Each structure stands twice: as structure tokens, then as C-alpha cells.
């Protein structure tokens with residue numbers, strides 16, 4: 001065992017190292033490795049042989065599926081038994097990405113998980129976006145890049161939160177810190193998740209960390225042209241052939257709590273917005289039905305044009321009209337609010353709604 005004094009010295013060296021990452025002399029690397037190894041065994045100690053059940057949010061997008069797969073892989077690499085699951089059907093972009101990487105779809109989360117099962121929440125932390133019966137599970141890990149919600153735990157938990165563009169960015173750091181090499185398959189998954197969540201660096205949530213991890217992994221993924229690959233992904237997410245209007249509304253559907261009221265805020269990213277706008281009347285009716293069925297206080301649905309970078313939000317009802325008009329200071333014409341370049345739900349929409357509800361309740 002190292003004495004407290006030595007631990008403090010090592011910690012200080014670690015901090016200094018992070019400030020001068022690029023030019024480490026070899027003996028300092030040794031010390032850094034020592035600290036990194038201690039970090040990894042710390043993660044491991046929190047587990048025994050039971051399987052950790054790893055999953056992303058409901059109505060999964062590419063990041064929430066892929067980051068669950070990647071984190072389960074990371075846990076297995078540090079000898080923690082883990083398996084990734086999904087909470088719903090996958091969208092066409094995620095299917096395209098898994099096919100490109102040659103990886104099977106994760107199984108659907110069984111609805112009879114025994115109480116006390118260890119779970120890892122990926123790409124979400126709010127209970128209304130998670131599995132049913134979450135309150136009876138043992139939340140062991142949470143890796144997320146969204147705002148904090150209602151989560152509480154009775155025991156200590158491994159938390160990894162950072163305001164980056166993608167949850168997969170954070171998991172990549174775990175591989176690097178633990179000096180695990182990243183396979184081509186895992187690299188494809190991570191690059192795809194970051195491209196998907198940041199719309200290939202278009203969204204304001206994008207950070208330099210997301211960019212540098214993509215640049216680092218592209219050669220390992222053997223993706224020659226990131227822009228071409230990103231366009232293939234956007235073609236896939238825009239392919240809604242065979243989808244009912246309800247399914248279109250549900251693709252990017254998430255529930256948020258404002259003043260303890262449930263609001264559905266759906267986001268659909270597409271390179272063919274006109275195809276969706278043509279079905280406006282039908283979609284507005286679906287929103288009315290969904291609001292009633294899911295007992296929501298309000299419901300909003302944004303169609304986001306990836307190419308022109310514009311957000312068109314569909315509005316039903318008196319309450320939604322008032323909230324959107326006041327929160328975003330925009331006019332609503334024929335039940336559509338033109339929100340301009342507010343393309344990120346996380347950064348451009350939810351904070352404005354939070355601010356509105358804070359002063360109006």
C-alpha cells in the first residue's frame with residue numbers, strides 16, 4: 001500500500017501530466033500507468049460476477065444503442081460480466097451502422113429483470129426515458145451527456161458525465177485511460193455515434209473532444225471519407241419507407257418533466273423535410289392522439305432539415321402555442337413554428353423550455 005503522502009504526490013503528478021499531455025518523458029509515463037491501472041481496478045471492484053445489464057434510452061438512436069454495445073465491450077475487457085440491450089426497435093441509421101460494423105442487433109431488454117439487477121444507464125439518466133421498474137434496479141454505472149434529471153441511488157455509483165457531443169466520446173476515454181486497444185468494429189461504432197449525435201459536427205453540442213476522437217479513430221475504423229460516410233448515415237435516418245405516421249412521430253420521441261408535468265418533445269432529423277411536411281395534417285392528428293394516450297401535458301414535434309439546418313416545429317393546442325411563442329419568441333403560422341437554426345434539442349430547445357417553466361408555473 002502507498003502511504004497517503006505518496007498517493008497525494010502521485011495525484012499531483014497526474015494533474016500536472018494532464019496539463020502537459022503531449023510531451024511526457026518515459027519515467028513519467030510509468031507513473032501515469034500506475035495511476036491508470038489503479039483507476040481500472042477501482043471500477044472493477046464495484047462488481048462481482050453477476051451480469052451488468054447495459055442499455056440506452058427508450059426510442060433508441062444510434063448513440064444510445066452503440067454506446068451501450070461499446071460500454072458492455074469495455075466492461076468485458078476489464079473482466080466485468082456485461083451485456084448490452086435495447087429498449088425498442090432500432091431506427092434505420094442504427095441498423096445501417098451495425099451492418100457496416102458487422103455487429104448483431106442487441107437483444108430487447110427482457111421485461112422481467114429481477115429486482116436488484118445491476119444496470120448501466122447509457123446516454124440518459126432520467127427515469128421517464130429509461131426502462132420501466134428502474135427504481136427496483138441497482139444502478140451501478142451512468143454514462144451520459146444530458147442534463148441531470150431525477151436519478152437517486154441508495155449506494156455509490158460510477159458516474160461519467162461531461163457536456164460533450166456524444167456519450168461514445170466519454171467511453172472512448174475509458175479505453176484510452178485503461179490502455180485498451182480499440183478494434184476496427186468498435187472504432188466504426190464510436191465514429192458513427194459521434195457523427196450521428198453531432199450531425200457530423202453541425203450541432204452546437206459538438207466539442208473538440210468529439211472532433212479529435214473521430215480523427216483518431218477514422219484510420220482504425222478504415223473509413224476513408226468521413227463526409228461520404230456521414231451522408232450514407234443521413235440517407236439511412238431519412239429512410240422512413242414503411243413507417244406509419246405514428247412511427248414517424250415516435251422515432252425521436254422523449255419525455256421531459258417541467259414542473260412535474262410530462263411533455264413529449266420529439267425530434268426527427270431528415271435530409272428530406274418536405275416529405276414530412278407534406279404529411280403535416282396527419283402528423284398533427286397523431287400528436288393529438290399521442291398526447292391523450294400517453295397522458296401528456298404537452299407535445300411538440302420538430303422536423304429538422306439536416307442540409308439547410310432548419311427546425312420546423314409542429315404545434316397543437318392552446319397551451320403548446322403559448323409556451324412555444326413565449327419560450328422562443330417566434331410566431332406560429334398554420335401550426336408550424338419556424339425555429340431557424342435551433343437544431344439541438346439538448347442545447348437549443350430544452351433549456352429554453354426549462355427557463356420558461358421556471359418563471360411560469
Ligand SMILES: [Mn+2]
Pocket residue numbers: 063064123145165166167197
Ligand atoms: Mn447521445
